[in-house]
Amino acid sequence: MNEIAxxxxxxxxxxxxxxxxxxxxxxPDVYNRVQAATKCVTLGTCLILLGTAVYGVSAPMGIxxxxxxxxxxxxxxxxxxAIARGAYKSxxxxxxxxxxxxYGEEKHPSRPPDGRTEPAQAGEPLGAGRELR
Amino acid sequence: MTTFLLIGAVVLLxxxxxxLYRIGRGPTAPDRTVAIDILGTLIVxxxxxxxxxTGQDFYMNIAIAWALLSFIGTIALAKYLEGRYxxx
Numbered sequence: 001m002n003e004i005a006x007x008x009x010x011x012x013x014x015x016x017x018x019x020x021x022x023x024x025x026x027x028p029d030v031y032n033r034v035q036a037a038t039k040c041v042t043l044g045t046c047l048i049l050l051g052t053a054v055y056g057v058s059a060p061m062g063i064x065x066x067x068x069x070x071x072x073x074x075x076x077x078x079x080x081x082a083i084a085r086g087a088y089k090s091x092x093x094x095x096x097x098x099x100x101x102x103y104g105e106e107k108h109p110s111r112p113p114d115g116r117t118e119p120a121q122a123g124e125p126l127g128a129g130r131e132l133r
Numbered sequence: 134m135t136t137f138l139l140i141g142a143v144v145l146l147x148x149x150x151x152x153l154y155r156i157g158r159g160p161t162a163p164d165r166t167v168a169i170d171i172l173g174t175l176i177v178x179x180x181x182x183x184x185x186x187t188g189q190d191f192y193m194n195i196a197i198a199w200a201l202l203s204f205i206g207t208i209a210l211a212k213y214l215e216g217r218y219x220x221x
Contacts, residue, residue: 003134006185007134007137010137010141010181010182011137011141013178014141014144014145014178017144017145017148017175017178018144018147018148020148021147021148021149021151021152021171021175022151024152024155024167024168024171025151025154025155030161030163030164030167033155033164033167034163037167037168037171038167038170038171041171041174041175042174044178045174045175045177045178048141048178048181048182049177049178049181049196052181052184052185052193055185057184057185057188057190058190060190060193061184061190061193064190064193064194064196064197065181065193065196067197068177068193068196068197071197071200071201072174072177072200075200075204076170076174076204078204078208079170079203079204079207079208079211080167080170082207082208082211082212083163083166083167083170083207083210083211083214084163085211085215086163086166086210086211086212086213086214086215087161087214089214089216090162090163090215090216092161092163
C-alpha cells in the first residue's frame with residue numbers, strides 16, 4: 001500500500017519536473033521561463049520528497065525528506081522572485097508579444113512601456129500598438 | 134520498484150539535459166541563472182531516487198545541503214544581476 005502511494009506521488013512529481021523543463025526550453029522569455037520552470041519543478045520535487053517519506057525505508061529518511069520538502073517549498077519561490085527582479089533591473093527586455101508591464105508602469109510612470117518608441121496616448125488601451133504572436 | 138526508480142532516474146536525466154540546453158543556449162544571464170536554479174532542484178529529486186534505490190539515508194543529507202547551497206547561490210547571482218542597488 002505504501003509502495004503504491006509512493007509510486008503515484010513520485011510518478012506525478014517526475015511528470016511535473018519534465019513538464020517544467022520542457023517549459024524552460026520552449027517559452028520565449030526570461031519571465032515566462034521563470035514562472036513555468038519554478039512552479040512545475042517546485043511542486044514536482046516536493047512530491048518526489050513526499051513520496052520518499054511515504055515509502056518509509058527508515059524513520060530518519062522520512063523526517064529528512066519532509067524537512068527537505070518544506071525547505072524547497074519555502075526557498076524556491078523566493079529564489080525565482082529574486083531572479084525575476086534582478087533580470088528586470090539588469091535591463092532584460094520583455095518578450096515583444098507581452099501585453100502589459102505593471103511593474104515598469106508603477107516604477108517609471110513617465111517612461112513608455114517596453115517595446116515602444118513613443119509614450120502611450122491618453123485613453124489608449126494597454127498593449128495597443130503591439131500584436132500578440 | 135527498481136524498474137520504476139530506473140525510469141524515474143532516466144526522466145530526471147532528460148530534464149537535466151533540457152536544463153543544460155538552456156544553460157548553454159540562453160541568450161541572457163538571467164536565463165542561465167534560472168536554469169542553474171532548476172538544475173539544483175532536480176538534483177534534490179535525484180538524491181531522493183538514489184536514497185530509495187540504495188536504501189541508505191545519507192543521500193537525504195546531500196539533498197538538504199544541496200537545496201540550501203543552491204538557494205544561497207541563486208540569491209547571490211540574483212543580487213549580482215541587480216547591479217548597483219545593493220543598499221535596498
